[in-house]
Amino acid sequence: MFHFQSPMHPSDLWGRHSLQRPCHARMGTLTLALALFAGPNFPVFAAPPANDYPTQARVEYVNDCIARNGGQLSRLYQCSCVIDDIANRLSYEDFVEDSTFARYSSLPGEGGAIFRDSDQAKTRAKQYREIEKNAYRACGLTQG
Numbered sequence: 001m002f003h004f005q006s007p008m009h010p011s012d013l014w015g016r017h018s019l020q021r022p023c024h025a026r027m028g029t030l031t032l033a034l035a036l037f038a039g040p041n042f043p044v045f046a047a048p049p050a051n052d053y054p055t056q057a058r059v060e061y062v063n064d065c066i067a068r069n070g071g072q073l074s075r076l077y078q079c080s081c082v083i084d085d086i087a088n089r090l091s092y093e094d095f096v097e098d099s100t101f102a103r104y105s106s107l108p109g110e111g112g113a114i115f116r117d118s119d120q121a122k123t124r125a126k127q128y129r130e131i132e133k134n135a136y137r138a139c140g141l142t143q144g
Helices: 018-037 055-068 073-089 092-104 110-116 119-138
Strands: none
Touching: 055 073, 055 092, 073 092, 073 119, 092 119
């Protein structure tokens, strides 16, 4: 597109590009109209996630997920998707408890009894494994 320069006129608010003024004036009017009429319908800030996990917990989960899936950095986005999906289903406190029960449910001896023998432990571990399995599936990963 070519822009022609015209001589500067004192009333020219757009400076050297006075032939662009009609186009810009319409865009300004449109922008103002959208701001006035549509503005209140849109939130100024996006709502925070329902279950906001600490960054450290997300990073640890993603690193562990990458390691479990061949250690390929190309799994970064898929593993990030998994923890996001889990965060949409569990509060952070439930995530910590459920994942702890699931992780240590195979711990042998008396020390592991609390993680594998109680009904609460079995229910929480099963719930977490199901949520994680569905998140892996939704994000295009297979659990290994």
